[in-house]
Amino acid sequence: MAIVMSVLGPIPTSELGMILPHEHLFTDLRGPGPWDYSSIDLGHVVRRLAPLLEEIKAQGVTALVEATPPCVGRHLPALEAVAKATGLPIVAATGAYRDPFLPQAMRELPPEALTEMMLKELTEGIGNSRVRAGLIKLGASDEGLTPAEERLLRAAAQASLRTGAAIASHTTTGFAALRQAQILEEEGLDLARFVWVHAHCEPDVELHVQLARRGVYVEYDAIGSPDWPDPSFIRLLERLWDAGCGSRILLSQDAGWYQPGDPEAPIRGYGYLAGSFVPALRSAGFDESAISTMTVENPQQAFALEG
Numbered sequence: 001m002a003i004v005m006s007v008l009g010p011i012p013t014s015e016l017g018m019i020l021p022h023e024h025l026f027t028d029l030r031g032p033g034p035w036d037y038s039s040i041d042l043g044h045v046v047r048r049l050a051p052l053l054e055e056i057k058a059q060g061v062t063a064l065v066e067a068t069p070p071c072v073g074r075h076l077p078a079l080e081a082v083a084k085a086t087g088l089p090i091v092a093a094t095g096a097y098r099d100p101f102l103p104q105a106m107r108e109l110p111p112e113a114l115t116e117m118m119l120k121e122l123t124e125g126i127g128n129s130r131v132r133a134g135l136i137k138l139g140a141s142d143e144g145l146t147p148a149e150e151r152l153l154r155a156a157a158q159a160s161l162r163t164g165a166a167i168a169s170h171t172t173t174g175f176a177a178l179r180q181a182q183i184l185e186e187e188g189l190d191l192a193r194f195v196w197v198h199a200h201c202e203p204d205v206e207l208h209v210q211l212a213r214r215g216v217y218v219e220y221d222a223i224g225s226p227d228w229p230d231p232s233f234i235r236l237l238e239r240l241w242d243a244g245c246g247s248r249i250l251l252s253q254d255a256g257w258y259q260p261g262d263p264e265a266p267i268r269g270y271g272y273l274a275g276s277f278v279p280a281l282r283s284a285g286f287d288e289s290a291i292s293t294m295t296v297e298n299p300q301q302a303f304a305l306e307g
């Protein structure tokens with residue numbers, strides 16, 4: 001049975017509808033720690049985030065992928081508290097982020113140890129808990145993969161081969177995404193397990209088409225951001241659909257998030273996609289079936305695991 005693994009446990013994909021494949025609830029971009037979150041007031045985290053999640057639940061969102069990996073503040077107690085308070089399944093990530101956010105200890109680990117670290121979180125639990133990660137999140141530097149990033153990617157490929165977990169990578173250039181696809185194929189991975197996060201940052205849409213045709217999920221995840229007006233995304237979506245790549249598209253907002261270093265900082269909500277962008281898609285001529293492919297079926301399949 002296909003499931004999506006959330007911090008509330010496995011959910012059969014047949015019970016899910018719309019999924020937001022890339023958002024953030026609790027993230028810390030202050031750089032390599034050691035940051036101590038033990039004094040964080042989880043009640044305050046819930047008070048700030050729960051209303052934003054209730055809004056998207058009311059819109060029909062049935063799960064949210066929390067794309068924050070270890071190294072940049074993934075904090076399981078916060079994700080669990082918010083998921084329990086709202087009943088919204090949250091998918092937590094294993095993996096790592098990109099240079100220069102990688103801690104020195106992680107930089108020095110051999111690929112086998114990195115694979116073991118990810119496998120443990122995907123199959124047994126995060127930390128001392130029995131709560132399992134539901135995807136592998138990584139990153140690539142803008143100039144291309146550093147040696148540590150390549151080692152992490154190869155390690156992730158081996159963890160994905162053994163679990164089926166998706167690998168989602170923060171990758172802002174087509175050049176780096178092509179290199180990642182090459183490495184994953186060298187490791188024997190089906191590119192349908194790879195999500196190219198922030199693909200819209202690559203201006204050459206033909207590279208989006210090229211990788212989508214090889215099976216990669218092309219994720220447009222700045223929807224609702226002031227820097228990326230809706231028409232810029234509609235144009236990309238029209239090109240991908242024209243090229244027959246509708247089944248490879250993921251849509252999200254990269255919105256949020258609670259900052260442990262600045263708990264009162266503004267949090268961008270998650271309601272724009274369902275509330276404003278989907279109506280814009282309809283106005284642009286996308287029918288209900290196409291909208292469902294991009295917002296329901298594609299994320300269900302991208303993050304599906306055998307349960």
Ligand SMILES: [Zn+2]
Binds near residue numbers: 022254
């Ligand atoms: Zn993100």
